[in-house]
Amino acid sequence: MPMNIAIDGPVGAGKSSIADQVAARLNILHLDTGAMYRAFGLYALRSGVDMNSEEALSGLVERVDVQVEYRDGAQRTLLFGEDVSEMIRTGEVSAAASAVSKWPAVRRHMVRAQQEMALKADMLIDGRDIGTVVLKDSPCKIFLTAATEERARRRYLQQTAKGDMTPYEQVLRELNARDEQDMNRKTDPLRQAEDAVLVDSTNMTQDETVDAIVAIVEEIYGKQ
Ligand code: DC
Secondary structure, three states: OOOEEEEEOOOOOOHHHHHHHHHHHHOOEEEEHHHHHHHHHHHHHHHOOOOOOHHHHHHHHHHOOEEEEEEOOEEEEEEOOEEOOOHHHOHHHHHHHHHHOOOHHHHHHHHHHHHHHHHHOOEEEEEOOHHHHHOOOOOOEEEEEOOHHHHHHHHHHHHHHOOOOOOHHHHHHHHHHHHHHHHHOOOOOOOOOOOOEEEEOOOOOHHHHHHHHHHHHHHHHOOO
C-alpha cells in the first residue's frame, strides 16, 4: 500500500502551501483536490450551465476531462489538455468551485479519480473530505485550521502581493460564505475526521506548521 496522508481544513488555513512543503520534505507527490473542483467550476462557467441544477452539472461532469500532471514536482491542472493552473485561482472560479462541489454527482466523479491516483503512488492529498471520504482508511489524517480573521488576513496578503486589491472586509465576507457552503452542504461537508489530528496554525509560522505536520507523519509512518 502506498503511503497516503490526508490534510483537510477550511479556506485560507494554508493547506496548499503547507502541503506542498510537507510533501517536498517527505519526497512524495502533493495532490491538491481543490484544483480539480476549480477546473470543473471553470468548465461549468464556460459552459454557462445553471450551477443550481444538479442534472445539468451531472451531465457536464460525465463529459469533463480534468487531469493532473506533475512538472518538476509541481502539480499542473489540465482541463481538456489546457493548463488552467493559474486561471482557476480567481474569485469567480473559487465561488464556482464551491457551488459545483456541493452536488453528489460531481463529488462521486472527483472522489473516484482521486482514489485511483492515491493507489498509484505515495501521496499527500489536501481538500475538504480527504480524511472522511477519499482516504477514510488512511492511518494519517490532519485537520489544519486557524482563526477566521487570521485566515482572511493571510488570504488578503496573498492577494495584494499578486496585485489583487480586494478589500480585507470583502475577503473576510467571501471566506465566511465559502466556509458556510463547504461546511453545511449535505454531501461530504467539511469536518474533522474523528481520527484526524488537529493542527491550529493561528499562532504558528509556516515553518513551524510544516515541522508539526512532518512530526505527526513520522510518528505514524516512522522516520522518512
Ligand atoms: O481548496 P480550494 O479552496 O482550492 O477548494 C475550492 C473549492 O472546492 C472549495 O470551496 C470546496 C471544494 N472542495 C471540495 O468540496 N472538496 C475537496 N476535496 C476540495 C475542494
